[in-house]
Amino acid sequence: MSLERIRNFSIIAHIDHGKSTLADRILELTHTVSKREMRDQLLDSMELERERGITIKAQAVRVEWKGHQLNLIDTPGHVDFSYEVSRSLAACEGALLVVDAAQGVEAQTLANAYLAIENDLEIVPVLNKIDLPQARPDEIASEVADLVGDDASSVIRISAKTGEGVAEILDAAIELISPPSGEPTAPARALVFDSSYDQYRGVIAFVRVVDGVFQSGAGLRAMAAETTFEAEELGFFSPERTASETLAAGEVGYVVTGLKDVRRLRVGDTLTTVERPATEPLPGYKDVKPMVFSGLFPTDSDDYPELRDALERLQLNDAALSFEPETSTALGFGFRCGFLGLLHLEIVRERLERESDLDLIVTAPTVAYVATTKTGEKVEVHKPTDMPLDALSIEEPYIRATIIVPKEYVGSMMELAQDRRGTFGHMEYLSEERVLLTYDLPLAEIVFDFYDQLKSRTRGYASFDYELIGFQEGELVRLDVLLGGDTVDALSLIVHKDRAYGRGKALVERLRKEIPRQMFDVPVQAAIGSRVISRETVKAKRKDVLSKCYGGDVTRKRKLIEKQKAGKKRMRQVGSVEVPQEAFLAVLNLNENGK
């Protein structure tokens, strides 16, 4: 198909603003899927996505409308996946900016809309859910118009639920969005904007062809990863995989690579042919590094091999997930895992528990630190206990947060941000009611229950987004927790020195409550280096014997002891102290107020 008749675009929307419903309606309207086949939110194929109503992995679907080929590229809706979002946007010439007519513009929409504008995408503003009784279409339309620098009358008003206005969107997409530019006869180049893993066919790359033509069966090369493979199959999604002989400039589709490792073909890479290779890769490739780390340990230590298998399986579909074996004296064998962010962590954890039926203990998330050692060497630290106690300086990652709140919550938001070591950036009124704030904050402060605080302080009205802005030095210390004099490695933390006392005290108090009394007094301490900053004692129990003895019914007595012994085995051993797993869970979920 000639470039003139192709339009590539994505949908930018906040969670629950109707992106998936709109996609469903487009599939129906273009007869790509019959109503009967239509499952709600067809594009979100993973069970978890369906349940959370969010899109985690991008997908692309091709539809026909009035003689044009429209490629609809779905984008992940969360900050953790911002690089994937940026690559999806780079594969498009336009974007539908969908805003809920009742809720208005949210921080996430804003961030992605700005990203789209920076990428020179044509924005088609859309107001969804105009049929809702609480919709404020005029007010929100002007909010949206302000954002994209358009007139409020250009905002298309629709109801994705009823289908009203959806055809108008498709017409507008053809009219407003530029056809792809590219050189159909140049050496072939395609941008990999996502990939998935098929257990039989290996890595399947989702691509946008920029130049030239790709032929099924041709030898291909990923320019950044320097991986070569054969295009076992080419095609597009309709919405199922549909094979075709070629994918030409401007088109969006997939390539079955047969590769058995997703890490050999990363998002952002450029595909070209072996026979007639391009000289320059497409711009924008980035090796995304995990920023949030956490230890994952099986509740039952026998499940360790299963956890390893499950992580390997997940990694096939999730190149951003990293993991390496970790041994904890308290929690046994597990893995230190790297995530893009908190949601990513949460998703991985849920998928492990759900898809592999594993019970996990997840240690408190920590960020990636850069420590300068005495010898002047810089080391990256992913685990609190790896932090050298004599580090000359420690740098931590910072983010720029965009927060949108109703104006009455501005004060409490500023308080929260300041409390979390934030530096004020700027503030502006998006409308009479809603205010946008930006702050620079240490990522570590976000990782630690910031989002919950944000929600509870604004009764759920705040929206929040962030981007990484680099590393800054901080006055950080390593806080250790000791039980009976032994450090509990799983509970060590890196904290700002002004916070160390409060956190230490809360941890120690909680542990005292959670640890059952033992045969001896157990001191519970929080310490920075050798300096103890907080201490409590779990008093020794004085009686643990059944004084009744059932005469000759020795079996009954024996069963009792055996049961108690089995209970003891489920305990985690820290030195000579027995700690139930629940205690770790309680402590790891501890927030600032010790609750």
Add this chain to the structure above:
Amino acid sequence: MHTVGDADTDRGDVRHLYVHVPFCRHHCGYCDFVTAVGRQSEHSGYVDALLAELRREEHLLTSDALDTVFLGGGTPTYLESKALARLLRSLPPGREVTVEANPETVTPELCEVLLAHGVTRVSLGAQTFEPELLATLERQATPEIVRGAFATLRQAGMANLSLDLIYGIPGQRTEQLEHDVHVALELAPEHVSVYELEAKPGTRFTMAYGAELTRQSDQLENYMELATQGLQAGGYRWYETANFCLTQEGDARDLRSDHNLAYWRGKDYLGLGVGAVSTVGEQRWKNAASVSGYVSAVLGGDAPARSNEHVDARLRMWERAMLCLRLDDFLEEDVFSDVLDPQGVERMATRGLVERDGRSIRLTPRGRLLGNAVTIEVLGESGELGGSHSATRR
């Protein structure tokens, strides 16, 4: 090794006999022993059945006089008087013959029956001397009746008396337990057993006193310390977790309960009657709880319904160690080396919970208060695989 039922052995060598009499006037709310209320018309038939079971199993017993015979319940002394006399008369003689009695059943006539039939020891279920606590326990006796029963037994010439006390009763206060211990010391029985109240979940009693039982359970460690210290200060030897015997200058008698010592030392014993347990060699069996089922089976010439368990030599060794650790006796490490965990022993010794005398160990007083926890540390795996049980009607 025991040779159960070998053709060339006329008699076995079991030296301890337990006989269970389930009948009671009232089933106290907290009690979880096998009991049957009233049914006086069945008493005689039940005794017939006991004696029939005895004849079935007699070959296991030594041909000498038994070391101990113990009539437990229920309330053995609630048995209709003629039936009780007939039972006592028909049992093999023993050096120590104990009968459990509830205070309200003790009369001069009863004492006469007991003494005439070789009973050497009476275990009196006092439980407490506080009227409202006795009522809570649904005991039939008042404190006066308890004291009266004690006096009656003494006057009749019963030289070896044991008193049962219970702590952790709903509503109980520390000073009430102190008073109970004080009264016990005044009465000066030869033996005292002090148990905690153990209310099973789902029972009538637990339903009625749930929250208060929880409050009491927080007090149990205080109560146990109080009782053990009080009785020891009063001249009693704390020879087993829950048991105390009088030691007095000039009194050379060993007043420990020989029958219970036999259990704690892992000896073989034969149990007769509903719910009774026997352990002989590597076999353990427990009779089913139904009185009518028991009587009809045994009188019909069959064995009663039983659950059987195979207890191999190592498991019995393990059990012996578990039980011996409740005693103030030393346990020889070499004898029990198969079941002890030397590292656990060492850990407990370091903590002052186990003490050593050469190659023998026992729990220290504090170790005994933590007996279950220490036992778990000191003993290795019981090795029980859980597949050796079966329920049969032999």
